[in-house]
Amino acid sequence: MESFNKMRKKSPVPKILNLIYPPVCGFCGKLNQNFLCPKCRKLLEKEAIFGVDNYIKINESKMKFKEQNYILETLQNKNENLNIINNQNKTENQINNNLNNKKENRKKNTKKNEIAVQEYIAKYFDEHLYIFLYKGIIRRMILDYKFNEEAYLYKTFVNFLLKNKNFFEKLEKYDTIIPVPISNKRLKSRGYNQSLLLAREISRNTSFNLKLQTDCLIKVKDIIEQSKLNKEERAKNIQGVYELFNGKKLYNKKILLVDDIFTTGSTVNECSKVLRKANPKTIGIFTIAKDELE
Numbered sequence: 001m002e003s004f005n006k007m008r009k010k011s012p013v014p015k016i017l018n019l020i021y022p023p024v025c026g027f028c029g030k031l032n033q034n035f036l037c038p039k040c041r042k043l044l045e046k047e048a049i050f051g052v053d054n055y056i057k058i059n060e061s062k063m064k065f066k067e068q069n070y071i072l073e074t075l076q077n078k079n080e081n082l083n084i085i086n087n088q089n090k091t092e093n094q095i096n097n098n099l100n101n102k103k104e105n106r107k108k109n110t111k112k113n114e115i116a117v118q119e120y121i122a123k124y125f126d127e128h129l130y131i132f133l134y135k136g137i138i139r140r141m142i143l144d145y146k147f148n149e150e151a152y153l154y155k156t157f158v159n160f161l162l163k164n165k166n167f168f169e170k171l172e173k174y175d176t177i178i179p180v181p182i183s184n185k186r187l188k189s190r191g192y193n194q195s196l197l198l199a200r201e202i203s204r205n206t207s208f209n210l211k212l213q214t215d216c217l218i219k220v221k222d223i224i225e226q227s228k229l230n231k232e233e234r235a236k237n238i239q240g241v242y243e244l245f246n247g248k249k250l251y252n253k254k255i256l257l258v259d260d261i262f263t264t265g266s267t268v269n270e271c272s273k274v275l276r277k278a279n280p281k282t283i284g285i286f287t288i289a290k291d292e293l294e
């Protein structure tokens, strides 16, 4: 936070940006240098949950279905879930052995889990960080941000994020930040990529090195907007839409992939799948909000 304030004072960039985007509260429109007035900050604080969802990496080729199934059962038990997450540094074999020692619980809820496992094993990222649930006033704000040309709202969100020290520290384990790209066609019609604005603002205001990479993940195919489709359609629609470029830049990197909303997760998941080809060390997702229905 301190470094953030220092940077704002030193850098000429905010002054220039002020000419483009007036320094107003993204909520109520009152002039405010922090893009968020104290009154609205209180409102946002009420809404914020600063969520962290963890996902375990599963090597699909090495694992039998039953073992995957068992892992899911384990995941559904919150305590054990935390236990595994705390042991993230263990090798996959160690985790497997650990799980195999508890086979007695294995036969429960098989049918239900089969479906869930299919969804579960398809995750290509390790954790998901989000500030809000996608509902109420937050939902309205994000919809404004996306569709009503209120591009400066990203500053309100990032400013709010940077003031939460605990959550901000969670970003420190990453070294590379990548926005979910939009197509050139969409860029032309909207004028900006909201995820890029977010990612750039986060990158600029971090005291540690969080390098913005925009030339590695490219959208190569224009598709029907995901928001118009259901979960199954989304997963299908998004396939083959992104491509990896300059993969060497991402080797062994700790990537934070940025999007505005996490709904079914199919977009960030497809991006993560593509990014995995570069053999990064880890991939985390950051979104402003997560849809509760997911």
Ligand SMILES: [Zn+2]
Binding pocket: 025, 026, 027, 028, 029, 030, 036, 037, 038, 039, 040, 041
């Ligand atoms: Zn306000």
